[in-house]
Amino acid sequence: MACRVEAEVKGSVLLLRMSGELDHHEVGPIRKELADLMESDSIRHIILNLAKLEFMDSSGLGLILGRYKYLQKIGGNMVLCAATPTVKRLFEMSGMYKILMVEISEERALSRLEAVQ
Amino acid sequence: MKNKLTCNFSSISENEGLARMIAASFIAQYDPTLGELSDIKTVVSEAVTNAIIHGYNEEGFHEVCMRLSIDNRILTIEIEDQGKGINEVDQAMQPLYTSRPDMERSGMGFTIMEHFMDKVEVHSSQSRGTVVKMVKQLSAVKANCM
Ligand SMILES: Nc1ncnc2c1ncn2[C@@H]1O[C@H](COP(=O)(O)OP(=O)(O)O)[C@@H](O)[C@H]1O
Ligand SMILES: [Mg+2]
Numbered sequence: 001m002a003c004r005v006e007a008e009v010k011g012s013v014l015l016l017r018m019s020g021e022l023d024h025h026e027v028g029p030i031r032k033e034l035a036d037l038m039e040s041d042s043i044r045h046i047i048l049n050l051a052k053l054e055f056m057d058s059s060g061l062g063l064i065l066g067r068y069k070y071l072q073k074i075g076g077n078m079v080l081c082a083a084t085p086t087v088k089r090l091f092e093m094s095g096m097y098k099i100l101m102v103e104i105s106e107e108r109a110l111s112r113l114e115a116v117q
Numbered sequence: 118m119k120n121k122l123t124c125n126f127s128s129i130s131e132n133e134g135l136a137r138m139i140a141a142s143f144i145a146q147y148d149p150t151l152g153e154l155s156d157i158k159t160v161v162s163e164a165v166t167n168a169i170i171h172g173y174n175e176e177g178f179h180e181v182c183m184r185l186s187i188d189n190r191i192l193t194i195e196i197e198d199q200g201k202g203i204n205e206v207d208q209a210m211q212p213l214y215t216s217r218p219d220m221e222r223s224g225m226g227f228t229i230m231e232h233f234m235d236k237v238e239v240h241s242s243q244s245r246g247t248v249v250k251m252v253k254q255l256s257a258v259k260a261n262c263m
Contacts, residue, residue: 058166062221094228
């Protein structure tokens with residue numbers, strides 16, 4: 001199953017809602033799409049809504065870690081919200097769960113970002 | 118009860134999802150828990166992706182072989198490639214180790230396989246290829262209430 005990414009730009013925040021299956025086959029095109037979006041729209045923060053992501057493996061972790069490192073370089077933040085238990089487990093295993101901001105909803109993620117700015 | 122299924126497929130990334138689906142369908146008939154099903158899909162995805170990316174450098178004209186077998190609810194999965202092989206298996210299996218940081222790999226593939234399966238064995242020789250063998254005991258089927 002393909003991975004769909006719904007992107008919404010709110011100021012300097014890029015809100016990404018991912019659904020379907022995020023694997024190596026899918027990360028290539030998505031990485032390119034995100035790079036284009038982030039450059040053109042002067043994005044500084046990302047909110048990742050993974051509520052509808054049904055499958056992810058370490059290729060997905062690599063993609064997300066890559067965007068996280070980029071945001072760190074430009075002084076931005078990444079907030080993870082609504083990941084399913086299976087997806088959350090992978091973040092925990094990789095140690096990323098501890099370094100990312102985690103919130104239960106998009107609204108909370110947005111206010112968290114406003115608070116740190 | 119014993120059962121097995123073997124398939125060979127082209128080393129193209131489209132087949133990562135297909136391999137996950139085949140493995141999930143194979144074990145579905147043994148009433149796995151949802152957690153077990155998701156673990157199996159993940160480890161198959163990891164090993165097949167490794168064969169395609171690392172074993173074959175993403176050249177799509179090779180073949181990956183997946184062997185699934187079950188005996189007494191012990192599931193064995195073998196993923197084999199005839200690719201470039203692994204120089205130092207111990208190093209490769211370290212959490213966060215990747216030989217391809219340029220591809221934004223996370224280096225978590227083997228760690229995930231070891232976490233989700235009871236046993237992971239890697240047999241590899243340079244320019245001959247790699248076999249990853251993983252074993253997992255499926256939990257006993259809970260009796261339904263009459
Ligand atoms: N089938 C394979 N053939 C050759 N090298 C492999 C294979 N599988 C894994 N490797 C090596 O082991 C390393 C670690 O694998 P893994 O833990 O899945 O991390 P990643 O795929 O993110 O690099 C890879 O970077 C690669 O060097
Ligand atoms: Mg891998």
